[in-house]
Amino acid sequence: MDFTLMQYIESATAIRASLGSFAPEILLILGSGLSWLGDTVEDPVKVHFADIPHFRRPTAPGHPGRLIFGTLQGRRVAVMQGRLHRYEGYDFAEIAFPVRVLRLLGAEKLIVTNAAGAVNLDFQAGDLMLITDHIKLIGDSPLRGPDLPEFGPRFPDATHLYDPDLCQAARDVAAELEIPLREGVYMYMPGPQYETPAEIRAIRSLGADAVGMSTVPEVITAAHCGMRVLGFTLLSNMAAGILDQPLSEQEVLDAGEACREKFSRLVLRCLERM
Ligand code: HPA
Numbered sequence: 001m002d003f004t005l006m007q008y009i010e011s012a013t014a015i016r017a018s019l020g021s022f023a024p025e026i027l028l029i030l031g032s033g034l035s036w037l038g039d040t041v042e043d044p045v046k047v048h049f050a051d052i053p054h055f056r057r058p059t060a061p062g063h064p065g066r067l068i069f070g071t072l073q074g075r076r077v078a079v080m081q082g083r084l085h086r087y088e089g090y091d092f093a094e095i096a097f098p099v100r101v102l103r104l105l106g107a108e109k110l111i112v113t114n115a116a117g118a119v120n121l122d123f124q125a126g127d128l129m130l131i132t133d134h135i136k137l138i139g140d141s142p143l144r145g146p147d148l149p150e151f152g153p154r155f156p157d158a159t160h161l162y163d164p165d166l167c168q169a170a171r172d173v174a175a176e177l178e179i180p181l182r183e184g185v186y187m188y189m190p191g192p193q194y195e196t197p198a199e200i201r202a203i204r205s206l207g208a209d210a211v212g213m214s215t216v217p218e219v220i221t222a223a224h225c226g227m228r229v230l231g232f233t234l235l236s237n238m239a240a241g242i243l244d245q246p247l248s249e250q251e252v253l254d255a256g257e258a259c260r261e262k263f264s265r266l267v268l269r270c271l272e273r274m
Contacts, residue, residue, distance in 0.1 A: 001093050002145040007054045008097070012104035014052050015067070018045055023106035024069055024078040026274060027099065027227075029218055031083075031114040033234055033256025034263060038079035041070035049082070052101075056094050058082040067098070073272040078102055085213055086140070087192035096142035096221035100151060103225045109166075109274055110222040111267060112231045115252050116186060116212030117194070117239035119204050123182055125238055125251075126259055128266065130170050130183040131162055131231035134216050135208050138190055142217045143224055152224040161219055163228040166274065170230060173269045179262050184209025186233055188216040197241020211239055230270060234259055 022045070030037060049055040049065035058065045065082035072079070084095040099110065118125060147154050167183075174181035187208035189195055195203065195211060203211055210233050222229050236255035237247055 001091055003054065003093060003097060005148055005150055008100050008104060010053050011055060011097075011101045015047055015101065015105060018047050019069060019105070022069060023076065024102065025076045025107060026078075026109045026111060026271065027102045027107040028077055028079045028271070029083055029110065029112045030079065031214065031234070031256070032253070033115055033260060034113050034267065035079075035081045037072070037264060037267070038068040038081040041068050041072050041077065041079055044068050044070040054097065056084055056090055056097070058084055059088045073268050075271055075274070077271070078105070078107060083214060083218075086190050086217075087213060092140045092142040092217040093145065095217040099218050099221045099227075100225060103151070103222070103227060108227055110218070110227050110229045111271060112215050112218055112229065113263070113267065114212050114214045114233055115236040115256055116210040116233045117237050117247070118209070118235040118242075119187070119200060119211050119239045120184060120209040121242065123209065123235055125235055125255055127182050127235045128179065128259070128263060129210055129233040129235055130167055130181055131186045131215075131233055132167060132183050133162060134186045134188060134219065135206060136188040136216050138188070142221045152226065156224045158220070158223070161223045161229060162231055166228055166230040169273050170232070170270050173273060174266060177265055177269060179266050181266070182209070182235070186215065186231070187211045189213060194247045195240045200239040200241050203239075210235060230274070232263070232267065234263055
């Protein structure tokens with residue numbers, strides 16, 4: 001799907017009509033485990049994806065998709081509740097569309113979280129990981145298609161997609177809160193099937209520490225248009241073939257629930273410091 005600049009502007013204009021003079025500084029795209037943080041936003045203004053032109057909608061039942069604008073930890077935020085995935089049938093440009101719209105509305109930073117499988121054998125289910133880099137081997141890119149120089153260069157540098165200063169701030173916060181924080185490389189896999197054990201061995205030999213089905217399109221898009229990105233992964237399970245047991249969505253959801261407290265403390269304190 002190729003979007004025009006005008007389509008991004010139309011979406012931003014529609015949202016701005018609900019916001020008055022409020023301009024978000026930080027966009028939070030939170031995996032299902034943390035999306036409840038959206039409900040803790042103060043003075044919230046809620047805008048449903050269905051009411052925004054060109055926005056696609058999450059297909060998971062019970063996840064209508066909405067943006068919540070307001071204040072969290074004293075920062076002006078937009079929280080995206082309900083993200084889009086490629087396995088739902090969307091391409092990367094559709095998944096990342098809201099990021100550019102939020103950039104037009106003023107957001108300068110992105111915090112992104114997800115759940116993923118642990119590929120690194122030193123990691124354990126329930127650990128938190130700072131994302132320092134990623135690997136995407138599939139051909140799609142959110143920047144594919146007609147050049148829109150208003151957002152950024154045609155061939156953007158990708159050396160520091162995950163902002164080194166924000167990464168250091170996250171390490172400092174984790175140490176202060178005494179929350180153990182792993183760090184490593186997130187590998188994007190399109191799903192929806194989990195990986196095979198052979199794929200996981202290949203992914204490990206490629207240099208990845210975690211594997212998941214989200215985040216990468218949004219991060220590429222955000223960094224391209226000048227946003228500083230901070231990303232965290234909840235390692236919800238050991239990746240396929242490591243333990244002698246099948247993977248299940250329930251395991252992923254249960255891990256999110258079990259880590260909710262430490263994960264939210266870490267993310268909220270980082271937000272406060274950004
Ligand atoms: N693989 C891919 N995506 C995931 C996993 C996994 O093991 N766990 C949570 N999301």
